[in-house]
Amino acid sequence: xxxxxxxxxxxxxxxxxxxxxxxxxxxxxxxxxxxxxxxxxxxxxxxxxxxxxxxxxxxxxxxxxxxxxxxxxxxxxxxxxxxxxxxxxxxxxxxxxxxxxxxxxxxxxxxxxxxxxxxxxxxxxxxxxxxxxxxxxxxxxxxxxxxxxxxxxxxxxxxxxxxxxxxxxxxxxxxxxxxxxxxxxxxxxxxxxxxxxxxxxxxxxxxxxxxxxxxxxxxxxxxxxxxxxxxxxxxxxxxxxxxxxxxxxxxxxxxxxxxxxxxxxxxxxxxxxxxxxxxxxxxxxxxxxxxxxxxxxxxxxxxxxxxxxxxxxxxxxxxxxxxxxxxxxxxxxxxxxxxxxxxxxxxxxxxxxxxxxxxxxxxxxxxxxxxxxxxxxxxxxxxxxxxxxxxxxxxxxxxxxxxxxxxxxxxxxxxxxxxxxxxxxxxxxxxxxxxxxxxxxxxxxxxxxxxxxxxxxxxxxxxxxxxxxxxxxxxxxxxxxxxxxxxxxxxxxxxxxxxxxxxxxxxxxxxxxxxxxxxxxxxxxxxxxxxxxxxxxxxxxxxxxxxxxxxxxxxxxxxxxxxxxxxxxxxxxxxxxxxxxxxxxxxxxxxxxxxxxxxxxxxxxxxxxxxxxxxxxxxxxxxxxxxxxxxxxxxxxxxxxxxxxxxxxxxxxxxxxxxxxxxxxxxxxxxxxxxxxxxxxxxxxxxxxxxxxx
Numbered sequence: 022x023x024x025x026x027x028x029x030x031x032x033x034x035x036x037x038x039x040x041x042x043x044x045x046x047x048x049x050x051x052x053x054x055x056x057x058x059x060x061x062x063x064x065x066x067x068x069x070x071x072x073x074x075x076x077x078x079x080x081x082x083x084x085x086x087x088x089x090x091x092x093x094x095x096x097x098x099x100x101x102x103x104x105x106x107x108x109x110x111x112x113x114x115x116x117x118x119x120x121x122x123x124x125x126x127x128x129x130x131x132x133x134x135x136x137x138x139x140x141x142x143x144x145x146x147x148x149x150x151x152x153x154x155x156x157x158x159x160x161x162x163x164x165x166x167x168x169x170x171x172x173x174x175x176x177x178x179x180x181x182x183x184x185x186x187x188x189x190x191x192x193x194x195x196x197x198x199x200x201x202x203x204x205x206x207x208x209x210x211x212x213x214x215x216x217x218x219x220x221x222x223x224x225x226x227x228x229x230x231x232x233x234x235x236x237x238x239x240x241x242x243x244x245x246x247x248x249x250x251x252x253x254x255x256x257x258x259x260x261x262x263x264x265x266x267x268x269x270x271x272x273x274x275x276x277x278x279x280x281x282x283x284x285x286x287x288x289x290x291x292x293x294x295x296x297x298x299x300x301x302x303x304x305x306x307x308x309x310x311x312x313x314x315x316x317x318x319x320x321x322x323x324x325x326x327x328x329x330x331x332x333x334x335x336x337x338x339x340x341x342x343x344x345x346x347x348x349x350x351x352x353x354x355x356x357x358x359x360x361x362x363x364x365x366x367x368x369x370x371x372x373x374x375x376x377x378x379x380x381x382x383x384x385x386x387x388x389x390x391x392x393x394x395x396x397x398x399x400x401x402x403x404x405x406x407x408x409x410x411x412x413x414x415x416x417x418x419x420x421x422x423x424x425x426x427x428x429x430x431x432x433x434x435x436x437x438x439x440x441x442x443x444x445x446x447x448x449x450x451x452x453x454x455x456x457x458x459x460x461x462x463x464x465x466x467x468x469x470x471x472x473x474x475x476x477x478x479x480x481x482x483x484x485x486x487x488x489x490x491x492x493x494x495x496x497x498x499x500x501x502x503x504x505x506x507x508x509x510x511x512x513x514x515x516x517x518x519x520x521x522x523x524x525x526x527x528x529x530x531x532x533x534x535x536x537x538x539x540x541x542x543x544x545x546x547x548x549x550x551x552x553x554x555x556x557x558x559x560x561x562x563x564x565x566x567x568x569x570x571x572x573x574x575x576x577x578x579x580x581x582x583x584x585x586x587x588x589x590x591x592x593x594x595x596x597x598x599x600x601x602x603x604x605x606x607x608x609x610x611x612x613x614x615x616x617x618x619x620x621x622x623x624x625x626x627x628x629x630x631x632x633x634x635x636x637x638x639x640x641x642x643x644x645x646x647x648x649x650x651x652x653x654x655x656x657x658x659x660x661x662x663x664x665x666x667x668x669x670x671x672x673x674x675x676x677x678x679x680x681x682x683x684x685x686x687x688x689x690x691x692x693x694x695x696x697x698x699x700x701x702x703x704x705x706x707x708x709x710x711x712x713x714x715x
Contacts, residue, residue, distance in 0.1 A: 058080050059102065062075070062078075064105065068190065069180045069189065070181055071112050079101035079102055082223055083100065084223050096116050096119075097115075100113055104195075107194065108194055111140050112188065117186035121136055121158050129163060129679070130161075134576040136158055139153050140154050141208065142198060142206060142208060144200025144201075145363060152167070152198050153165045154191060158182060160178050166714060168328070169326075173713040174197035206244050207235055217538065230457070254710045259279050277296070285362065286364070289361065292358070324357045331370035333401075335418050336453065336455070338465060339515055347478060350477065355376055360372075380405070383404055384402065388400075395424055401416045405476075416432065434448070435471060436449070442473065447474050449474055451468050460496040468486050468487065472520055487518055489517075496509045497510070503538070505535060505538075509533070515529075525553045526553070532546045540575070561588075568583075593617060599612070607638055617658050627664050629654070632651070647675045674688065682707060683705070683708075
């Protein structure tokens with residue numbers, strides 16, 4: 022805390038320069054993970070080889086450490102770097118004796134099922150935005166930005182298979198990244214071997230929790246050529262959209278709208294949406310998996326995904342009612358305005374979403390981190406206003422630790438407004454402590470949540486909780502040649518009472534995960550879970566079971582699972598079955614069948630089925646086609662009366678093509694809905710100025 026106080030005083034009294042000086046002093050670079058980049062006289066050829074003479078002048082390094090198994094890398098990986106005034110050039114030469122995995126052919130999609138090489142960049146230093154650029158052994162590209170989940174700029178990657186492995190060469194424009202003009206960037210490389218589950222990396226440290234933990238990444242110096250090149254341009258995404266279908270579904274309409282991004286500084290931007298796109302059709306999130314809590318869904322609307330990484334950055338253990346700000350609870354607005362960015366040791370964001378019927382939702386967040394990343398202060402405020410109702414939630418958190426193996430945190434705040442009858446009833450407090458390494462950890466907390474805490478734009482699961490919890494986990498790794506690669510054992514214990522002193526929620530769950538070299542994974546869970554329901558009926562909601570999967574992280578996974586246990590006023594059996602089959606080199610066909618069978622204490626049975634089939638085909642590097650069929654029928658498990666019967670089917674078809682600054686969507690239906698939306702949607706987008714998501 023003394024260090025924190027000193028830095029706060031320095032920033033307030035001496036200004037930004039003092040903050041930067043203390044930051045740089047706190048993060049001296051290990052010499053072995055600091056490299057100076059070579060400057061290119063002429064651009065090298067991006068052809069999947071390093072035959073061009075320019076590559077012989079490049080900065081060279083190697084990925085020598087296996088992050089996953091904490092041992093020297095078993096396969097060599099050489100990396101070459103060049104830069105000029107417009108682009109960064111990267112080459113990976115990967116030797117690989119294992120079979121090469123490369124199933125993804127369409128750009129800007131996840132490469133998690135393939136062998137992949139990545140370069141991570143922080144143009145604004147460890148305070149700035151993170152970017153990565155990834156490619157698989159056939160040159161399929163993907164990318165990421167910490168600022169915008171829709172980040173999809175134009176860049177180039179070419180790959181070539183060799184007798185010893187493969188080579189990837191890349192050209193990355195500097196102006197698609199946002200930095201503050203500094204000459205020293207943070208840098209990391211990694212490479213995933215999918216068959217073995219290994220991840221090789223360049224910069225490494227025993228305390229890192231991921232390959233891109235920025236505190237433990239390396240340094241890229243001599244980037245003076247890029248100074249002034251990382252300021253992004255304004256962007257306007259102008260779309261025209263038409264929907265043809267049944268009038269009962271609100272179809273037969275057309276609209277034009279825009280998503281706008283305007284840089285304010287090198288590291289901050291203003292965003293706006295006017296007449297937001299109502300055609301968002303994304304992944305099928307429907308499920309019949311039994312739960313006693315509110316389900317969480319992934320946000321897919323561009324206005325909210327734009328800055329979602331700035332909010333909900335809070336630490337929590339055995340988390341309740343998180344994420345605090347849950348944007349899927351906010352109706353799609355008529356228009357929206359937002360600002361976000363980083364400055365010095367702080368990052369900030371705010372939005373105002375103006376909806377129909379005089380509803381408005383707004384949020385503001387601020388995060389301040391010390392120069393050595395040991396201590397963090399978070400603040401989040403969000404609120405909803407509708408006629409006759411005002412709801413405001415303010416949450417604060419202080420984290421103090423050493424970022425190597427220890428931290429402790431305090432969270433405080435709560436909800437105020439029309440629904441809170443007394444100030445002491447809407448509070449949210451939590452104290453926690455974390456002891457951890459890459460492979461194990463002990464995470465304890467004390468929770469104190471008021472009985473009326475239930476923000477309109479939040480994710481309320483339970484309220485009126487008071488008591489401790491602890492979670493312990495450890496991964497045991499075997500030798501590289503072992504059939505069983507690792508065992509992961511964990512134990513969770515929670516014991517929380519309500520304001521009357523009665524037991525409200527309790528949990529004692531043990532799990533074991535066994536991973537093999539042949540990509541089989543066995544999971545075992547056992548224990549009990551207790552919940553006091555609204556009618557003061559105490560119910561066991563435990564599920565004990567087993568699961569077996571093969572290729573869980575591939576494009577063709579197969580899994581089966583079975584769980585059994587008490588669930589409210591009955592005994593519940595749950596079975597899941599999933600398999601995905603290849604359709605040539607570019608397609609997959611997935612089948613899923615899940616069922617729940619609830620035998621109630623009253624002697625009745627509630628049986629429900631989910632059946633799902635989908636086809637995904639990558640037509641080429643710029644186009645894809647997806648077809649989905651789903652049916653849910655039967656009565657859901659009975660936790661509290663009444664039981665719900667469902668008989669619903671859904672059909673959806675989606676074609677997407679992106680070339681340059683233009684995107685085309687042709688969609689029938691919506692997989693996010695329970696039943697088919699009988700409408701055909703056509704959407705065309707053109708991006709003026711900066712590339713998509715930059």
